[in-house]
Amino acid sequence: MTTSLKETVGRYGIWSAELRSEDPERRGELDEAAAELEELGYGALWLGGNSTADHAAPLIGATRRIVVGTSIQNVWQQGAARTAASFAEVETAHPRRFALGLGVSHGPLVEGYSRPYTAMTGYLDELDKAGVPAGRRVLAALGPKMLRLSRDRAAGAVPYLGTPEHTARAREILGEAPLLAPEFKVVLEADPARARETARAYLARYLGLPNYTDNFLRLGFSEDDIAGGGSDRLVDAVFAWGDEDRIRERVTAFHEAGADHVALQVVTPATGDTLPRQEWRRLAALLG
Template structure:
């Protein structure tokens, strides 16, 4: 099955699906099963996961594609990743997609020459005893060079913190054959001021990371847009805020811009303690008619 078909149109992105603590496994497995039943075709594990964390979700589900978004090349050696992929049972291996990226200088001690490092990493995946094929890997690409690499050495790209305008530009650079699966943050709250406040609290981390802010500058935003947690213009561009109609409109904008698949991330006020925002996932499934 082609990867764009396997991914489907709408997936869910959640850092809460990334777990190591045994006492959390039951809850996460149950949540993954519900996400599959709700109609999300792909479950994206956020928070720099490894393949061993994807295994928990693969074991809990039967049909959904499961992806890492993203596995940091600085935290996992290519040979180990390929070996873990090779060890997956055939049925699980077919449902797995490796989303990988170079992370950020502030988060990775070994961060250096990210483009060259990614090329070397892909060489390692290709040269493993059981290669992790290009057809089952996607790169967290934002800029032109990494987008081209995702086209040439992977199945496509999984851009994070982007706009429909970036999606249109990425599609043009990738061409028609590559998979383009951006992420979209959603705040389901009809009080616009409160929704923006929730979005700004969540956005603060990312506005401290140059890879993201440099990409936003390329898209036409200015340094002043990054002050105070983000201008209204910036927040409204990066999030779907409001009711179901507002969410559907933003989803349609990304798909019309050239996205094959959209990874939807539910953002709630107390994100740290609401690791698995299952009420919002259910509401989004209804809004996007995933079960109908």
């Protein structure tokens, strides 16, 4: 019997845009970091940005068991035929080690953005024809329609920038069987002012994207919460910060709301492509 994606990713993973670097001079550093994350007990690595199987393949090759997924691959920028071919290459070399995470991105970021739900269903049709199994793909779903599509035509959903309340709603739509693996941001800082400053600086990039802001409004946040860089209420909902007990409690809240797996993104004041390896170690230790 084939092991499902839900059974292989474990309870915790790491979400990282830095691990998808295309700089060949960093290949050794990235592979070493991936191997350490596996040893630390994380069950999956989720590559941020418009990542593809080509970004995942070297990390899979540098590790023994950890699942590597895209979070997400932009369906507007990567053709389905090439996606299917890349999937087949990785799957042949490393069976059941790759998860194809797909998303429709955001209107302000994509020229000609139109009818995203239709674009996703058409993309999935092409993947079906090319033999990419539904059980190895997940969707970056926030709203009810995309969550239902994640249930019906994928292995589940990988929502980004959500809350435990969103996770509970998503689980209700998905039902029990599909994978629900929300991303959640962590600032390993106990001082409220410093933690919120770091969080707010990172959150700013998302507050002009309607897919996220519409989701916040559905969750009961107001326009005032979204304005001005985000209210403390909003920041505290979408980031974990504080002492170890508080961070552990915030992560646990996602599991209690119905998440199978939480993709943890460490956010620091550092800029650039620096890997937060010390923070990943601290996070692994506090999660046990």
